[in-house]
Amino acid sequence: MHIVISNQSGKPIYEQITEQVKALIISGELKEGDALPSMRLLAKELRISVITTKRAYEELEREGFLYSITGKGSFVAGKNAEFLKEEQLRQVEEHLTQAVHGAQLCGMELEELLETLRLLWKDS
Amino acid sequence: MEYALELRGLRKNYHHFTLDNVSLSLPKGCIMGFIGENGAGKSTTIKAMVGLISKDGGEIRLLGQDPTLDRSVMEQVGLVLDSGFFPPEMNAKQLGVSMARIYQRWDPEEFRRFLERFQIAWEKKIKEYSRGMVMKLSLAVALSHGAKLLLLDEATSGLDPIVRDDILDILYDFIQDEEHSVFLSSHITADLEKIADYIAFIHRGKLLMVGEKDDLLSSYGLLHCTRDQLEELAPDTVAGYRTSEFGVTALVKRYRMPGDYPVENASLDDILLYCVKGKKLASQEGF
Amino acid sequence: MLGLLYKDIYTAKKELLLTLVMLALFVGYNAILGQAEMLGPTLGVMVSLGAMTPTYSLNYDKTCGWNKFVCASPISRTKVILMKYLEGILSSLVIGLLVVVCNLAAGSPMPSWAYPLLFCTILFAQAIMMPVCLRLGQNMVVVVFLLMVFLPTGLLFSLNKAGIWTDEAIRAAFDFVEHHISSLTPVLVLVVLALYVLSFLVTRHIYRHMEF
Numbered sequence A: 001m002h003i004v005i006s007n008q009s010g011k012p013i014y015e016q017i018t019e020q021v022k023a024l025i026i027s028g029e030l031k032e033g034d035a036l037p038s039m040r041l042l043a044k045e046l047r048i049s050v051i052t053t054k055r056a057y058e059e060l061e062r063e064g065f066l067y068s069i070t071g072k073g074s075f076v077a078g079k080n081a082e083f084l085k086e087e088q089l090r091q092v093e094e095h096l097t098q099a100v101h102g103a104q105l106c107g108m109e110l111e112e113l114l115e116t117l118r119l120l121w122k123d124s
Numbered sequence B: 001m002e003y004a005l006e007l008r009g010l011r012k013n014y015h016h017f018t019l020d021n022v023s024l025s026l027p028k029g030c031i032m033g034f035i036g037e038n039g040a041g042k043s044t045t046i047k048a049m050v051g052l053i054s055k056d057g058g059e060i061r062l063l064g065q066d067p068t069l070d071r072s073v074m075e076q077v078g079l080v081l082d083s084g085f086f087p088p089e090m091n092a093k094q095l096g097v098s099m100a101r102i103y104q105r106w107d108p109e110e111f112r113r114f115l116e117r118f119q120i121a122w123e124k125k126i127k128e129y130s131r132g133m134v135m136k137l138s139l140a141v142a143l144s145h146g147a148k149l150l151l152l153d154e155a156t157s158g159l160d161p162i163v164r165d166d167i168l169d170i171l172y173d174f175i176q177d178e179e180h181s182v183f184l185s186s187h188i189t190a191d192l193e194k195i196a197d198y199i200a201f202i203h204r205g206k207l208l209m210v211g212e213k214d215d216l217l218s219s220y221g222l223l224h225c226t227r228d229q230l231e232e233l234a235p236d237t238v239a240g241y242r243t244s245e246f247g248v249t250a251l252v253k254r255y256r257m258p259g260d261y262p263v264e265n266a267s268l269d270d271i272l273l274y275c276v277k278g279k280k281l282a283s284q285e286g287f
Numbered sequence C: 001m002l003g004l005l006y007k008d009i010y011t012a013k014k015e016l017l018l019t020l021v022m023l024a025l026f027v028g029y030n031a032i033l034g035q036a037e038m039l040g041p042t043l044g045v046m047v048s049l050g051a052m053t054p055t056y057s058l059n060y061d062k063t064c065g066w067n068k069f070v071c072a073s074p075i076s077r078t079k080v081i082l083m084k085y086l087e088g089i090l091s092s093l094v095i096g097l098l099v100v101v102c103n104l105a106a107g108s109p110m111p112s113w114a115y116p117l118l119f120c121t122i123l124f125a126q127a128i129m130m131p132v133c134l135r136l137g138q139n140m141v142v143v144v145f146l147l148m149v150f151l152p153t154g155l156l157f158s159l160n161k162a163g164i165w166t167d168e169a170i171r172a173a174f175d176f177v178e179h180h181i182s183s184l185t186p187v188l189v190l191v192v193l194a195l196y197v198l199s200f201l202v203t204r205h206i207y208r209h210m211e212f
Helices: A013-026 A039-046 A050-062 A081-105 A110-123 B042-050 B071-076 B092-100 B108-118 B131-143 B161-174 B189-195 B213-219 B227-232 B268-277 C002-011 C013-033 C036-064 C066-070 C077-105 C114-136 C138-161 C167-179 C181-208
Strands: A066-069 A073-076 B003-013 B018-027 B031-035 B057-062 B077-080 B149-153 B181-186 B198-203 B206-212 B220-225 B238-244 B247-253 B263-265
Touching (some): A039 B161, A050 A066, A050 A073, A081 A110, B003 B042, B018 B198, B018 B206, B031 B042, B031 B189, B042 B057, B042 B149, B092 B108, B092 B131, B161 B181, B181 B189, B189 B268, B213 B220, B213 B268, B220 B268, B227 B238, B238 B268, C002 C013, C002 C036, C002 C077, C013 C036, C036 C114, C036 C138, C077 C114, C077 C181, C114 C138, C114 C181, C138 C167
Parallel strands (some): B031 B181, B031 B198
Antiparallel strands (some): A066 A073, B003 B057, B220 B263
8 A cells, every 4th residue: 555645735634545545446446345554554654643644534434435433544445446436527527528528618629628628637 | 631741830930930821731642842942941841841840830731630749740751951861870770770760660571672672782881872872862761661651852963864763763662552652842943844743832831832733834934026026015024034135935824825826835834933033024023 | 569669779789888888897807806896987988978878869869850750640748758767767677687796896995875866866867958959959967967066066065175074974974874864865766757757748748749
């Protein structure tokens, strides 16, 4: 399990963790029932505070990605990867719809929009 | 919530210094960093907590008990001070023999493991130790009698980065047990920036702020701007600022900032520095 | 609490060793040469040692920062001071034993009824020194000790020289003490022990209000 924390990034650390754990679940690297390291161990390994890892795990649990058993730890929830992918796809569609609306408002052509998208894709 | 440490209105009067109504609480299983410049009252607070000095007011609870009434709670409190307090003529082996008759739950095996890990020779006299070794020995003693609460006063200052990292490792190991809590004072904020769950900030004997470290770090930011831009901000947005020939850098409260200013992340050092030394807008005191 | 005793013994190792070597020399000297004159100085050295031992350890704790540790430990401050006084009694007993050995080695020039008196002298000196050491420091202990020795002897000599207290009167006083020693000893022991307890209370009071 790979998690990389950056202090330079403007994102709060707990968010960096939740995002990366989600990505690991979607990519299938973490499967249903897999145990995650304890909050305290993760804090030690990442050199961050326990309260931060706790917050990340709680957030993931609230969103249904993890479940925890007291005294045993946290595990990847049954939400399957397909479902997560669809969820992600739906979000992409939503954002793109907004982009299309925006483009239409300022009279952009489809080709222009696609070109912008292509540029953005390359940049990221 | 259960607290490992609670101070309510702790007071101590000296001729030229007063520890003024210090109140804070550290939930079990957490680490609190106690920051402030030298002479701000960090050591005074810790000494009053463990009974090395008498308090002039307020209440102290360590693991729910009052150490001024019942010393037995100190069985479960490990203490590391900035200066060593073991006889220089003794060696670790002799110290272990004495400690076994001072602490009821002294664990000689644990002590031996720590010394091995720290590469401290049994027979070496304490007066031949380096500062880092003295600190590690104090830590080994503090961690070998079943302590649930660890109090450290400037334990990492004056040590090289490698030893400091070793000490952080030990603290991380200690809090793997969620019954364990740590309260550590330091003016080296880089260490606390990593490990602390909570931060308490003391200045001239007064507690300026206590809170979750993440909240503190995310609610403050650094703004580089011109003098005129600074003047446009509401006074209570700016915690402190410093001017240079080329402009102004201000510590600002992010949530009070109007949208489009570029605000950088602030470190604990920045917060400490700007709150203590920074100039204030208008006539506000402290925060 | 025994840990405190161990620590004091470990830290005073060198001093204890030195004391033993000195005593061995004295005893050897007395036993081999059988010179009773040496007994006086021997006793003087031993009484001073017995009086100083606990203050030495009290002072050591102050300088090495041990007080910071022990006052933040589960051991109460009363017990810390109690231990010092117990060590004081312990050291007087050991010294007392050595005095007996020295006396026998020199052919018993000292009557056995003087043993309790010597023991009382050591305890008395400790009772004065302990609070002085804690409050005023080790340097003052030396000053006070010298005063304790020289003030009465000086007074006695000058009174004698001035003809107020004649040789006959001194001899009579000694005779009186020797004659009534069996009834005086218990009183003396009780008084000194009471003083010792009082001294403990005073030292404890000082220690309790000390800040480290």
